[in-house]
Amino acid sequence: MAELTAHGAHPPSAAHATATGISNAKMGMWAFLGSECLLFGALISTYILYRHKAVSGPTPHQLYDIPFTSVSSFVLLMSSLTMVLAVSAIQRGDERRLRVWLATTALLGSVFIAGQIYEFTSFIRRGMTIKTNVTSGAFYVMTGFHGVHVTIGIVMLLSLVNLSVRGKLPQSKAEVVEIAGLYWHFVDIVWIIIFTVVYLIH
Amino acid sequence: MSTPVETEAELEVDEALETRQHHPSDLQYIGIAAVLAVLTATEVGVYYLKANHATIVVLLILMVLKFTMVVAFFMHLRFDSPILRRLFVTGLVLAVVIYSSLLFILGIYHV
Helix, strand or coil: CHHHHHCCCCCCCCCCCCCCCCCHHHHHHHHHHHHHHHHHHHHHHHHHHHCCCCCCCCCHHHHCCHHHHHHHHHHHHHHHHHHHHHHHHHHHCCHHHHHHHHHHHHHHHHHHHHHHHHHHHHHHHCCCCCCCCHHHHHHHHHHHHHHHHHHHHHHHHHHHHHHHHCCCCCHHHHHHHHHHHHHHHHHHHHHHHHHHHHHHCC | CCCHHHHHHHHHHHHHHHHHCCCCCHHHHHHHHHHHHHHHHHHHHHHCCCCCHHHHHHHHHHHHHHHHHHHHHHCCCCCCCHHHHHHHHHHHHHHHHHHHHHHHHCCCCCC
16 A cells, blocks of 8 residues: 555545545445445335325325425425535635635535425324324434434535634545535435425325 | 556546536526426326336336436446446446345345
């Protein structure tokens, strides 16, 4: 490994002293995301399995507000754009734009979470709690898990903004932002599936 | 003196650095996001059509398109090392195969 660096095969900023040229952190994040596919696969499959098994109470399908959820989905989708612009900014060394795009992404993520809280509150008011039936239970667990992932992403983004403000996130650490971005895009692609399979297809 | 193994590793490092330079520009990212927005609007439009097997197929195709675009362009999987692609695709394929099989066995899909 040390010889590799001595050969000057990669700049110090890349800090990829591995046989593949990919940092362990990035490789680890991709492996984690691969395993997350199995987690969300289980949650979505459980919902599909129970979606027509409710014997009482309102089911999610009777309460969905598709225009509202479409706007939420659009907001989360656009947060993926602002995230990738943040990665692009730090790779160019533009720290001011990095902070702007990271903060915008966190804001859009917060809007999505606020929408999810509103949706849950509205469903509970209309009589669908997590205990109402198996369909509602599967729905809340699946969307709740996704919401927790988005919230963790927001905390990550705000921490990056904080680091950048304190001057601890220079261009040489672009990969940290890229890895956080991978996580953020993943929660977006999970929602792409949930929006279609759970909300749009009956 | 470089051993053959080291030379191969060096080539992979160079390849990884080279692929990073092929990422889309900011303007291209905005274009991709615009396409994603149009696809989402189309999905919602299709939802309001009379539900049948055709609309379900169209919705699933649109979903796969959006998923692929985000993974390929925003997550840079199209430009990054094939090792990362294999890592992610392995998890994804495992999930699809395992849970589709389970749902099939439990009688959700009717042939």
